[in-house]
Every structure is written in structure tokens, then in C-alpha cells.
Amino acid sequence: MVILHEYPLSMVEHSGFHRFMGTAQPLFKIPSRNTLKSDILEIYDYEKGKLKGLLEKNKGRIALTTDMWTSHNQRKGFISITAYFVDNSWTLQSRIIRFIYVPCPHTSEMLDDVMMECLHDWNIEHKLSTLTVDNCSTNNAMIRILLEMLYDVSLLLNGDMFHMRCSAHILNLIVRDGLDVISDCIERIRSSVSYWTSSPKREEKELRL
Template sequence: MSLDDAFNFVDVESDDILDNILYTEESSRKTSPLWNYVDCKSPAHPGVPVCKKCNYVFSIKSSNTTIERHLLNKHNIIIPKVRKQTTLNFKCIDPWPAKVKLVRDKAVVIWIVDNQQPFSVVENENFIEMMHIFDPRYKIPDRHQIKEMIIDEFNERRSNIGYDLQKISSKVSFTADMWTSTIIRHTGINMVAAITNVLNEFNLAGKALALTTNNESAMLVCGQKLSEEFEKELNNLTFSHYRCSAHILNLAVKQGMEIVDQEIVEVRQLMSKIKNSVLLCDKLCELCIIEKLEYLRPEIDIETRWNSTYYMLCKLQQMETALKMLAAKHDSVRELMPDVEAWTKIKVKMK
């Protein structure tokens, strides 16, 4: 290779390197709009920034700020700032600070209490996974910690109730529906002690005006003893015990339903038969559609809810036609269907 060829080889390589540099610089610099006004490929000044407006040649080391200042001062061109923020592709999994975690703990406590969930739900694998998806930074308490939190929440709310009750300046009437305890017998004397303890705890004994209870004999004794105690210790002559009118009505209705007690038993058996059979329910629904009747899902009454017996009989009466058609096709239903006399008694009682 001759000396000229060697120089030519170097020149070619140098030009290629320069082009690569210019390409790299151009691709990186093009992020700023100022390069729309600058030419870096001018034949007279290759690789050097040249102003397209006035052909001013900048130094190859000129910064963006220098070029922006030139465009502003000489050509009144303002280059907007381009700011880009780096986005991280990972989530922060550091535990929340104590104050932030406390808010989340309280939300879990309220959810457990309102939905009557067991304390151990916080140790369920699916629950833990769900919470981790919702909030990876939240460290779920164990069941023992949850128990303590719920007790603390209860005590706090109990204190708040006591504070609010102290603001009441007038008399207070209250109701009581107490039940048998496995530890203390359900007697009038024991219930007096329990009610008195609650009233003293909230400083309401001197404000008690009346007590409303059901008509159970022990509750009647409780009301009488409370009246005597308030009169003796607090000189409260205005305290009264009232019997719940709704409970009295309940007793009256239950006694009245004894007239058709046998018919109600038969209807209960019929409704139970249909309700527990998917086939019979579907057939009854089809018959209601044919007869253009509203399908009412069979309902079984509850002894302690006398209105549930009324609803059961209402459904029976409204679907009477469809039920008779169902009984004609199914012997098990026909055997439990009320006879003519029973239907008459039921309809009379429903009026």
C-alpha cells in the first residue's frame, strides 16, 4: 500500500467515524426542539452547529443553553423546556409507617366486625394474597393482634357513647330484651343487678324515666324491683315500667292462630315439601306462568315471628290455583293440600 493510499484509507475511516458521531449526536440531541433551528451537517462546517437563520457558527462544545440564548436574543425564538421524568418499573414494598398502617388496620377491624368474620380470616392464604395485590406495602396483623385491636375499638366506642350520654340533660327511657346466661340465672333480681350496673357505669341511674320490656314474668319482676330501688335510693317517684305493646299484640295473634293451628301445620308441611324440592318449585313456577300468576317462592314461617306465618298464608292463597294444578299431577303434594274446610278457615283469618 502506498503512502497516498494509506492517507486515503485514514480519511475514509475518519469520515465514517465523523458521520457516526454526527448521527449519534443528532439522534440524542433531537429530543430538544432547538435543533430544528440548527444545522450540524453544513458542508462548510461539518459536525459543527450552525444557525439556520443567520448562519452563525457555534463552537462544537456549545451547550443547548448557549444556542437557546442565541435564538432568543438574535431571532426572538423561545425554545420550550422539555422535561422528562424517569419512570421506575418496580413497586415500593417497604412497610407503611406506623401512622399510615394504623388507618389500614382500623379498616380491616371494621370489616371483620361488620361482616362477623372470624379473627383467623387474616391468616387465610387467599385473604393474604388479595391484600398483597391491593397493597403490597401493608403488613397484615395476625389473629391475636386483630383481637386486641377489636377490643380496643370496642372500648373506645363504649367510652364515646358514655361521653355522648353525659351531654343529655333530660330524662332517659330505655328498653331491655335479656336472655338466659349460662353463668347467671334469668331471674328478675339478677336482671335488676345487670341493668343497674349499666346505668351506674354511664351515670344514667338518676336520669332513668321508664323501662320497656316484654311480658315475660321475670321481666315484670325486674321492672317492679327497679321501681322500688329507684324510689328508695334516688327518691325517683316518676320511674315506670311498661310492657311492650308489640309483644302483647304478638301474644294475642299467636293465641288467635290456635283456632286454625291444625291448618297452619298442614300448610307448613306443604310449603316445606315444595320448597325443598327443585322439581316441584320449577313445576309450580311453570304453572304460575300458565295461569298468569306471580310466582312466589314457598316460605316457611318462624315461630318467633308471627308475621312470617301471615306471609306464608298469603303466598298460599295467591297461588291457590297453581297449587291445585300441581297437586293434581303430584300425589305427594295432593296429600298435603288443605281441604275445602281448611281453605275456608284460612281465608277467613286472612281477611
Template sequence: MVEHIGFRRFVSALQPLFKMKGHYGCIQGRKKRALNYMAACKSRIAITSDMWTSENQKRGYMAVTGHFIDDSWKLRNIIMRFIYVPAPHTGEVICEELYDALVEWNIDEKISTVTLDNCTTNNSVITELIKKIGSSKLMLEGILFHMHCAAHI
């Protein structure tokens, strides 16, 4: 409702000096603060990602979440992306979307693990992701990089 032009005119008539920030501006402000927070984080970050396809539209969507311990030793979780993934859902396409999220948040070199479900495509996602990041930047050269989701197992 606050985005509606009629409501904005009403508020402007009440107080012309009041400038309303749009929903998009609020989201961008929060994202910028979260990006700065993650940049200052000194710990490694575990990533979880899941992808699913809507039944009625046959469109694929992926959520990417970062999990880490902050300086106060509290477990923190940040939803980094919720995005549409274009078909076909090959390992390369999924890897590209996941890698873009890591680079956008500037954490591509801070990753500890990536947890995905047991879909066979995810094995190629991990292989491609390790190539893009470089195994030398991962803990134990990436031996424990791919975690399989216990709920899916």
C-alpha cells in the first residue's frame, strides 16, 4: 500500500517535507549493511543451497544461505539470494548462479563447506565450483567442501 501513488500523494499533502523511501530503497539499504557485515566477518562461512521447481509454472528457484559464527560467538544466518534459475538446470548453470552469489557477497574465498541435496547434478556443481574458487583457497584443499544434506539423505 505504501508504494501506491495515491497513498504517496496523501502523505505528501499531510507533510510536504516528508520523503518516503520506497520498499526497494529499504531492501537495498539492508542488503548493503549485510554485505558490509559479511565483509568484516573473520570466520569461514558455510553455505546451504536448495533448488526446487514450481509445479504450475515449471520454473526453477534457488535459495542460498550463509551460516557463520560472529565475533560474539553467535551463530548467524543470512539469506544471500533467492533467485530464478533459468532452464536447463545443469551443473554449469546452477554453479554459475551459486558462484555469482558468493562473489556478490565477497565470500568466495571464505567458504568452509557447501551443503546441497543428493541430486546427481550437484556433484558437477561442486566440481565446477571448486575449479572457479581454486582448491588452494579451500580448507583441506576442498576435501570436505561438499556436504550432503542429512534431511535429503
């Protein structure tokens, strides 16, 4: 339940939760926060082992996507890496294989270290097909460093198709640039809508009509 709904570990210490469990099943012994944490890590290790076995048995290539995420409250940067592959039953699979805090500064060398550590951890550097990243200069430099470190790996077309740019991010940049061009017009429309929907003068005019 905690993993599925991302509840805080401190939930097991809440008095309301204790009263609820006491009513639902008085004989149930609520675990401590530390016990809950160790149980979650044990489940993680078990699921990671299953996924590693699946990746090792898979005979096809693995495509990766990566994205940077910054928490709003702590302003810390995290990177997520997702693997996509077609299993031996010809079913498309996607798994998040890494979600980790990345200390500042978020340089290309730092991102490359995180990526290589992930590849070695899952032992998939020899099965890569493509890596899809956002269209920014840091990622471009990271890809160049990564290709130099993977020079002895049998990449498709010698790595010419390894770097894939995220089309959704490119479209987002295009739309934002277009909105910047017509920002004055948009602001006038917003002001007009705001006036006609909330202005007392508009309400007085409607009453007179």
C-alpha cells in the first residue's frame, strides 16, 4: 500500500492509522518505520533481480530515455532512466531502471557518470539501440562523452542513430517560441475576457439592457 500510493513511512506512526487498524483487525501488529523501510528495500531488491533476469534473457536491443526532474520544494535535481524493449513474447515492455538524485552542478560529465553507472549496474551496455534525451546543449555533450566510452560496444550503425532527440520537447520549444511572438496579443485577449467576465461595469451594462 505504501509503495503503490507513495505514502510516507511516518504513516505507521499516525494515531488515526492506529485507531483504524485497531478497529479493522485488533490482532494486527503495525510495523515500525524502520521495519517498513527494510521491507520496502527487500521488495525493491527482489523486483530488481527479476527485471535483471528478464533483461539478461532478452535477445533484442534496449532503447533508453532519460529526463531531468527538479523538485519544487527542495529544488533538488533528479534523473530518471527508462528502458524500453520487446521481450521474447513480442510484447513491448517499459521499466524505470534508475531514479536518482544528481548533485549540482548538472554538467555533462556528471550526467555521463550517472548514465554509465546505470548501464554497468544493469549490464546492458552491450544491448543498447538508442538514447532519447531533451534537446539541450548539456545532453548533446553528454552523448558525445557517452559514445567515446562505448566505442568498443557494437552499437547500431556504429552509433550514428544512437542519439535521438525528444520530439515532444522540440514541439514544446516551438510552441513556446511562437507564444512569445504573440504574447502581447494573448495578454490583450486575456484582459478583455477578464473584463467581460468580472467587471462591475459590464454587469451594470447588462442590467440596463
